[in-house]
Amino acid sequence: MIRKKFSHKRNQNKQSKKDVTNxxxxxxxxxxxxxxxxxxxxxxxxxxxxxxxxxxNLDKIEVTLFEKLEDTKIDKIEVLENLLPFSETEITSDLxxxxxxxLTGYMGLKLTNNSQNILLIPAKFxxxxxxxxxxxxxxxIGPKLAFIEDINTNINLIRKRVKLPQLHVKNVEVGKVTKxxxxxxxxxxxxxxxxxxxxxxxxxxxxxxxxxxxxxVSQMISDNAQSPFPQLMDxxxxxRVSSALVEGKVAxxxxxxxxxxxxxxxxxxxxxxxxxxxxxxxxxxxxxxxRIFAVIFSVLITPxxxxxxxxxxxxxxxxxxxxxxxxxxDIPFPPILEVLILELTIELLREAGARLPTKIGQTIGIVxxxxxxxxxxxxxxxxxxxxxxxxxxxxxxxxTPIYRIGNTIRLLRFPFIIFAQMWGLVGITIAAMFLVTHxxxxxxxxxxxxxxxxxxxxxxxxxxVIRFPxxxxxxxPVITTATDKHRINTNxxxxxxxxxx
Amino acid sequence: xxxxKPDITQMVSPFLLLYxxxxxxxxxxxxxxxxxxxxxxxxxxxxxxxxxGVLTTFVVVIIWRxxxxxxxxxxxxHQFIFGNLFGKLLTFIFSLYLFAISMTVLVSYIEIIxxxxxxxxxxxxxxxxxxxxxxxxxxxxxxxxVGFAFFSVFVTGFxxxxxxxxxxxxxxxxxxxxxxxxxxxxxxxxxxxxFSLLGIELILIYAPFIHRFQSGLxxxxxxxxxxxxxxxxxxxxxxxxxxxxxxxxxxxxxxxLWKVINFPIIERFEYVGISLHMIAIxxxxxxxxxxxxxxxHRITTFTFRKISIFCALIGISSIFFIHNFLIIxxxxxxLSRVGMVLLFGYIxxxxxxxxxxSGVKKKHANK
Numbered sequence: 123m124i125r126k127k128f129s130h131k132r133n134q135n136k137q138s139k140k141d142v143t144n145x146x147x148x149x150x151x152x153x154x155x156x157x158x159x160x161x162x163x164x165x166x167x168x169x170x171x172x173x174x175x176x177x178x179n180l181d182k183i184e185v186t187l188f189e190k191l192e193d194t195k196i197d198k199i200e201v202l203e204n205l206l207p208f209s210e211t212e213i214t215s216d217l218x219x220x221x222x223x224x225l226t227g228y229m230g231l232k233l234t235n236n237s238q239n240i241l242l243i244p245a246k247f248x249x250x251x252x253x254x255x256x257x258x259x260x261x262x263i264g265p266k267l268a269f270i271e272d273i274n275t276n277i278n279l280i281r282k283r284v285k286l287p288q289l290h291v292k293n294v295e296v297g298k299v300t301k302x303x304x305x306x307x308x309x310x311x312x313x314x315x316x317x318x319x320x321x322x323x324x325x326x327x328x329x330x331x332x333x334x335x336x337x338x339v340s341q342m343i344s345d346n347a348q349s350p351f352p353q354l355m356d357x358x359x360x361x362r363v364s365s366a367l368v369e370g371k372v373a374x375x376x377x378x379x380x381x382x383x384x385x386x387x388x389x390x391x392x393x394x395x396x397x398x399x400x401x402x403x404x405x406x407x408x409x410x411x412x413r414i415f416a417v418i419f420s421v422l423i424t425p426x427x428x429x430x431x432x433x434x435x436x437x438x439x440x441x442x443x444x445x446x447x448x449x450x451x452d453i454p455f456p457p458i459l460e461v462l463i464l465e466l467t468i469e470l471l472r473e474a475g476a477r478l479p480t481k482i483g484q485t486i487g488i489v490x491x492x493x494x495x496x497x498x499x500x501x502x503x504x505x506x507x508x509x510x511x512x513x514x515x516x517x518x519x520x521x522t523p524i525y526r527i528g529n530t531i532r533l534l535r536f537p538f539i540i541f542a543q544m545w546g547l548v549g550i551t552i553a554a555m556f557l558v559t560h561x562x563x564x565x566x567x568x569x570x571x572x573x574x575x576x577x578x579x580x581x582x583x584x585x586x587v588i589r590f591p592x593x594x595x596x597x598x599p600v601i602t603t604a605t606d607k608h609r610i611n612t613n614x615x616x617x618x619x620x621x622x623x
Numbered sequence: 624x625x626x627x628k629p630d631i632t633q634m635v636s637p638f639l640l641l642y643x644x645x646x647x648x649x650x651x652x653x654x655x656x657x658x659x660x661x662x663x664x665x666x667x668x669x670x671x672x673x674x675x676g677v678l679t680t681f682v683v684v685i686i687w688r689x690x691x692x693x694x695x696x697x698x699x700x701h702q703f704i705f706g707n708l709f710g711k712l713l714t715f716i717f718s719l720y721l722f723a724i725s726m727t728v729l730v731s732y733i734e735i736i737x738x739x740x741x742x743x744x745x746x747x748x749x750x751x752x753x754x755x756x757x758x759x760x761x762x763x764x765x766x767x768x769v770g771f772a773f774f775s776v777f778v779t780g781f782x783x784x785x786x787x788x789x790x791x792x793x794x795x796x797x798x799x800x801x802x803x804x805x806x807x808x809x810x811x812x813x814x815x816x817x818f819s820l821l822g823i824e825l826i827l828i829y830a831p832f833i834h835r836f837q838s839g840l841x842x843x844x845x846x847x848x849x850x851x852x853x854x855x856x857x858x859x860x861x862x863x864x865x866x867x868x869x870x871x872x873x874x875x876x877x878x879x880l881w882k883v884i885n886f887p888i889i890e891r892f893e894y895v896g897i898s899l900h901m902i903a904i905x906x907x908x909x910x911x912x913x914x915x916x917x918x919x920h921r922i923t924t925f926t927f928r929k930i931s932i933f934c935a936l937i938g939i940s941s942i943f944f945i946h947n948f949l950i951i952x953x954x955x956x957x958l959s960r961v962g963m964v965l966l967f968g969y970i971x972x973x974x975x976x977x978x979x980x981s982g983v984k985k986k987h988a989n990k
Contacts, residue, residue, distance in 0.1 A: 433741075434740075434894050437890055438890060439887065439888065439889075439890040546898075547895065547897075548736055548740060548897070551901050551902060555771075555901075555905055556756060556759065558774060559756070559763065559767065562770040563763045577639075578638075578639075
């Protein structure tokens with residue numbers, strides 16, 4: 123029934139488009155907008171010029187067009203094309219082309235004879251911020267470049283690093299109204315064609331009117347949209363994207379978004395900072411392990427507090443129990459309420475800090491962190507042990523290199539806290555089991571999300587929890603099922619024995 | 624034979640048999656089996672563990688022979704040998720047994736939680752959540768069930784380390800002199816022991832779900848041996864730590880042993896231990912549940928999803944009838960008898976029948 127309605131509507135749309143049969147009709151539609159300008163030029167005023175003022179670089183018109191066309195007599199549009207010093211010009215009478223081009227920063231020229239042919243001249247008004255430092259995935263060592271909103275600049279940043287003719291870019295237009303340009307980038311001969319086809323298929327199947335950011339695409343094409351876990355990695359680092367492309371993954375660049383999506387991806391990759399590759403492998407591995415520990419700590423510490431102090435105080439050794447009791451003896455709330463109040467405070471601070479301008483945000487941080495924290499303890503509303511734990515847990519949740527997974531981790535602990543309140547440590551185990559099952563069921567582009575842990579693929583463990591040195595990373599990850607599996611000739615990376623230096 | 628071929632996305636590599644078989648075998652039994660075997664064979668019961676391990680290894684080999692190159696599963700074989708109707712009936716009885724084990728394992732663990740954690744807990748809601756968890760895992764398909772079992776093995780492996788306390792504090796002299804008990808008792812102690820090693824019969828159900836099944840024999844056998852070793856060391860640890868008579872009065876010797884362990888931040892380890900061991904319980908129960916549902920699904924026309932939800936509801940309601948420690952003991956005992964008959968009686972018999980039937984059918988085909 124609904125489908126019928128829609129198809130009916132679609133037909134109507136088609137009909138309304140069909141009403142625009144010639145250029146004059148289109149002209150009328152466009153004229154309704156005030157930034158659509160048109161005037162006549164030339165000696166005998168036989169050249170009609172029209173454009174959207176907001177899309178056009180006005181210098182181009184003023185400097186070139188007026189000078190050249192001031193006193194010319196032209197009766198053929200081809201002559202006009204040759205006369206003007208622009209590249210990528212086009213003569214057409216196709217209405218849809220004219221409409222599209224005019225709306226993407228072209229200028230239209232028409233002779234006042236009855237010809238339907240229109241000369242389109244590119245005069246795009248380019249305004250975009252400069253390529254700047256990454257803000258979310260900042261790294262101390264290594265390149266300091268981040269993507270910006272312009273799609274061409276972003277692809278340029280990738281191409282600069284991957285100098286290969288096999289680097290293919292496939293453009294798809296998505297969004298009924300916004301008609302956003304989405305570029306699917308991959309290296310032909312390395313990336314698995316199935317992955318590329320799946321992504322192109324899913325993106326072209328998107329049925330939505332607006333695509334404002336890559337996260338729109340990400341939510342619409344991920345395997346399980348109900349999951350709190352992101353199944354496509356979004357990054358603002360060109361080096362990370364280039365490296366993923368070389369590994370055989372596929373990148374999705376969306377116009378107007380400074381974040382590029384990478385697929386397929388796995389859970390462990392979300393805990394790998396790109397800086398890990400700039401450090402020597404023992405140090406990088408140590409940092410990775412710290413990060414994974416931080417995540418587990420962040421999810422489990424407050425539920426443990428609730429469980430232990432509500433049910434299993436036997437677990438706590440005598441000396442530690444003294445400390446806990448003395449910090450909690452004046453607290454009027456049960457542990458669960460105490461934890462929920464403080465967790466909520468931290469979430470409030472984070473949310474307020476994220477929404478406010480930087481300078482005010484800092485003030486809020488100081489006010490929240492120091493004033494509210496100390497005051498809450500002094501007023502006897504929360505215990506200072508818990509304050510330390512909550513602050514540590516919040517800190518730990520921010521160690522994830524990808525911001526998106528940090529959010530997931532912060533919210534993940536609330537179900538754990540509830541289960542801990544219900545059944546103590548057993549409850550935490552049950553919650554953990556639900557979480558593991560959920561992760562097991564997740565897939566990214568149909569590939570298991572928990573790989574290489576499960577299904578166990580020992581070869582992929584070389585770059586999972588521990589980042590092994592480059593000379594043993596001889597093959598591309600199994601997860602990408604790359605067409606070309608070998609990265610390097612590992613025979614040549616072996617140290618030559620018996621040779622003195 | 625009409626073969627059942629699962630979807631390729633649900634199949635797992637033969638290497639994972641190492642984890643699947645181990646996870647099915649290790650369940651609630653590891654916490655209490657020492658009491659059962661020591662009752663009959665005393666300190667010499669460790670010999671029965673090894674004997675049972677050897678016997679079950681033979682059963683594994685027989686299972687591989689039954690399944691054969693065609694990767695036929697239990698249902699196919701039953702229908703091949705006994706005909707459509709009778710074969711289905713046998714499969715139905717078998718799946719009832721699997722379902723009963725799946726729920727008994729859960730209920731008996733709830734018993735432990737009630738005794739050690741929350742004496743006045745509402746078990747109905749708890750059971751409901753656990754069955755929901757099992758349903759959530761099972762509906763993900765075989766690959767998810769195996770994934771869960773895979774992780775559970777690491778947890779039990781971690782917990783097994785904490786038997787070290789018995790080796791540092793125990794007395795090895797307890798075990799000496801060896802062969803103090805009559806051989807008959809050692810043989811008899813194999814009966815309660817075989818309940819702890821139950822789980823290999825599930826291979827018959829999930830055989831088609833394993834890639835290159837024939838090459839998996841080495842993994843299944845090594846898994847069975849590994850389980851035997853785990854039980855062996857566990858029993859040695861408990862025998863070293865406790866007096867022979869004392870063991871009879873402790874329901875769960877391992878938990879009592881964990882009580883002694885303390886760390887700077889954990890005073891009583893058994894609370895952590897019981898919580899973590901639950902993962903192994905869920906893995907076992909889930910594998911049995913999945914296998915049982917697979918049987919039901921194959922012999923009826925219902926979808927896997929529908930039959931699972933229906934049986935989960937039955938499973939939850941089962942707790943209204945099993946509320947007593949004695950009833951649980953009784954059911955466990957019955958199921959262990961059934962399991963033993965199944966392993967050492969029915970499966971070899973099935974092998975012989977299969978040989979005869981395939982021989983007869985081949986002869987007829989040649990004519």
